[in-house]
Amino acid sequence: MKYDSLIKNGSVVFHDEVKKTNLAVKDGIVVEIGDDIDGEADVVWDAEGHYVFPGLIDVHVHFNEPGREDWEGFSTGSSMLAAGGCTTFFDMPLNGVPSTTDLEALQQKGKIGEEKSFVDFGLWGGLVPGNENDLAPLAEKGVVGFKAFMSPSGNKEFAAVDDNTLLNGMKTIAGLRKILALHAEDGAMVQFLQREKERQEKFGPDDYLQSRPIAAEWLAVRKAITFAEQTGCSLHFVHISSAEAVEEIQQAKKRGLDVTLETCPHYLLFDHEHTKKLGAVAKCAPPLRESGDQKKLVDLFLKDQIDFVASDHSPSPWNLKEDETNFFNVWGGISGGQFTLMAMIELAVRYRIPFPKLIHWTSARPAKRFGLDGKKGEIAKGKDADFVIISLKDSFTVEKNSLLQKHKHSLYVNHTFPCKILATFQRGKLVFDNGRIRTSKPIGQWLKL
Ligand SMILES: NC(=O)NC(NC(N)=O)C(=O)[O-]
Numbered sequence: 001m002k003y004d005s006l007i008k009n010g011s012v013v014f015h016d017e018v019k020k021t022n023l024a025v026k027d028g029i030v031v032e033i034g035d036d037i038d039g040e041a042d043v044v045w046d047a048e049g050h051y052v053f054p055g056l057i058d059v060h061v062h063f064n065e066p067g068r069e070d071w072e073g074f075s076t077g078s079s080m081l082a083a084g085g086c087t088t089f090f091d092m093p094l095n096g097v098p099s100t101t102d103l104e105a106l107q108q109k110g111k112i113g114e115e116k117s118f119v120d121f122g123l124w125g126g127l128v129p130g131n132e133n134d135l136a137p138l139a140e141k142g143v144v145g146f147k148a149f150m151s152p153s154g155n156k157e158f159a160a161v162d163d164n165t166l167l168n169g170m171k172t173i174a175g176l177r178k179i180l181a182l183h184a185e186d187g188a189m190v191q192f193l194q195r196e197k198e199r200q201e202k203f204g205p206d207d208y209l210q211s212r213p214i215a216a217e218w219l220a221v222r223k224a225i226t227f228a229e230q231t232g233c234s235l236h237f238v239h240i241s242s243a244e245a246v247e248e249i250q251q252a253k254k255r256g257l258d259v260t261l262e263t264c265p266h267y268l269l270f271d272h273e274h275t276k277k278l279g280a281v282a283k284c285a286p287p288l289r290e291s292g293d294q295k296k297l298v299d300l301f302l303k304d305q306i307d308f309v310a311s312d313h314s315p316s317p318w319n320l321k322e323d324e325t326n327f328f329n330v331w332g333g334i335s336g337g338q339f340t341l342m343a344m345i346e347l348a349v350r351y352r353i354p355f356p357k358l359i360h361w362t363s364a365r366p367a368k369r370f371g372l373d374g375k376k377g378e379i380a381k382g383k384d385a386d387f388v389i390i391s392l393k394d395s396f397t398v399e400k401n402s403l404l405q406k407h408k409h410s411l412y413v414n415h416t417f418p419c420k421i422l423a424t425f426q427r428g429k430l431v432f433d434n435g436r437i438r439t440s441k442p443i444g445q446w447l448k449l
């Protein structure tokens, strides 16, 4: 048999064990796994001494295209993800113009993604006041789910939901058998607290943190769960930052609600001290928490109370991060999409998490939650050959010129990971190695779910 590619001698991370073996790929699919694979291949990669992980599935990035491609874009964004070992991502429906809140906008964005993305992708649709009739066409054309904000999104083009929109939207989305993803911070509370700070003319990082307390996250989670229990809507909470919210969600799960949650590596690795030290690159919503609160979140992560992780890569040009006098005016979003998998490996090394368990957070569960597990989410015969070759013999210190994203600033600059991504294979094709994109043209496919 002639294979397209053959990955030899790697320590392959399966969902239940790490095993040194070989992987053979034909037409983008893993066709053989075994010690003695006979036959030639166009590309042979010797992974001796290195790990082979399933590609990361990042369900939460903002690529801002069309309309704000000067902030990021599918080309730079997907290159950055490939460099970080990500082989599938879902793009959020906001920050581009138009927002992905109707069919025309979805098709426009899908076409751009197909032309420019180096890795496979899905697209979220938006739930905003006034677009209830757009939800069914968006679902029919394959959005991965819908996303709504319970507090202002930071983009005038993407309004937060009011209670009526949320309730009616949940009912419709339940009928469409889709998932509603929520940015859960209570809008009234965070706006009230921000106005109080403005009144007192207090605009520093401490003030910003105090204006978005854990209570605001917990309250939004509590409300959304209550609404979902009335409407039967499946929920996914994005970027959860507190133990209190995790516990509320886990209780709802025990009562039978179909609900999942993600956190982001930055909430597990960094805390408010980093925001004070590093400033704008560490600003996000919800904010990085005080160290005691952050430890409680890490504890629950280690107890497997968090379903999976996502980057929430939310980039911007540097000038939007630049306000020295008012932290509230700085663009909220962490540019960290290149580092999710390495951050997770850092946590695995620090807390002795076995790799077969780690890949549940990075690949298997996101695939299952969004119905991709028939073809992605693990290394297995018959599934897509989406792999990452990782060295644990090398460390990797992030420099500005290691960033493949459009704007070269990130919370992770100067951070050292205890591992290095050597290569990324997308459906059997070498898409990244040695610091560079390797395919001559974009090969990403739009996954319509
Ligand atoms: N408009 C955004 O990209 N917002 C994002 N910003 C963050 N997380 O700071 C988000 O996901 O909420």
Ligand SMILES: [Zn+2]
Residues within 6 Å of the ligand: 183, 238, 239, 285
């Ligand atoms: Zn958000």
Ligand SMILES: [Zn+2]
Residues within 6 Å of the ligand: 060, 061, 062, 092, 312, 313, 314
């Ligand atoms: Zn986001």
